[in-house]
Amino acid sequence: MTVKVLVVDDQIVVRAGFAAVIDDEPDLTVVGEAGDGAAAVSLAEQLAPDVVVMDVRMPGLDGIAATRILTAREHPPRVLVLTTFDLDAYVFDALRAGASGFLLKDVHAAELLTGIRIVAAGESVLAPSATRRLIGHYASGPATGPRPGQDAGSLERLTARERFVLTLVASGLNNAEIADELGITVGTVKSHVNALLRKLGLRDRVQATILAYDLGLARANPPAPGLADPSPKGMSHS
Numbered sequence: 001m002t003v004k005v006l007v008v009d010d011q012i013v014v015r016a017g018f019a020a021v022i023d024d025e026p027d028l029t030v031v032g033e034a035g036d037g038a039a040a041v042s043l044a045e046q047l048a049p050d051v052v053v054m055d056v057r058m059p060g061l062d063g064i065a066a067t068r069i070l071t072a073r074e075h076p077p078r079v080l081v082l083t084t085f086d087l088d089a090y091v092f093d094a095l096r097a098g099a100s101g102f103l104l105k106d107v108h109a110a111e112l113l114t115g116i117r118i119v120a121a122g123e124s125v126l127a128p129s130a131t132r133r134l135i136g137h138y139a140s141g142p143a144t145g146p147r148p149g150q151d152a153g154s155l156e157r158l159t160a161r162e163r164f165v166l167t168l169v170a171s172g173l174n175n176a177e178i179a180d181e182l183g184i185t186v187g188t189v190k191s192h193v194n195a196l197l198r199k200l201g202l203r204d205r206v207q208a209t210i211l212a213y214d215l216g217l218a219r220a221n222p223p224a225p226g227l228a229d230p231s232p233k234g235m236s237h238s
Contacts (some may be wrong), residue, residue, distance in 0.1 A: 005051050048075075051120050056083040068098060080100060123205065
């Protein structure tokens, strides 16, 4: 199955370069290009891309505002944000707007292509620096409490194991690392992650991480004693 990509950047040379790299892949195809957020929103409506590669700083409607509009649609595309500026405000705002990934523009072509494939498959991707800063940002302050649209009570829908897996996801561990931590298979971890995303009404691990920190469920340090995994190591039940 070919992944349809919309490339959005106000710099023509940059946009053309990204499009050429992406379109050269047999499993990816660039269905359109846009030079600002408003054009991106319009083209996405017409072309129904699977992934939008979105610049942040653009004239008129910027990439964050465009992302917020796109991800609010009934059948939203996945949005992978690319920017030259690795600033906290851009990282947090882009993720809260619904982006599924955040990479810097100086990323190697192979990493960009991998990032597109990852978000197209329903996962999330963050530049390592963005992950560290996201976790550090929340760890340095108190829990903010649920934001509009967030339901703190929804955590009660999770099993004890799913809740613990959520804390590990929020700490930045991937599925293989979580599997090693709990002594279960990667497949079982994927099942737990999919279940908790479904129960919490979340799109991906990025949203899960933000929710966990907002509600004070997770911190950059290991889970507190009251949040320790209640299941014996090695058990794979839900």
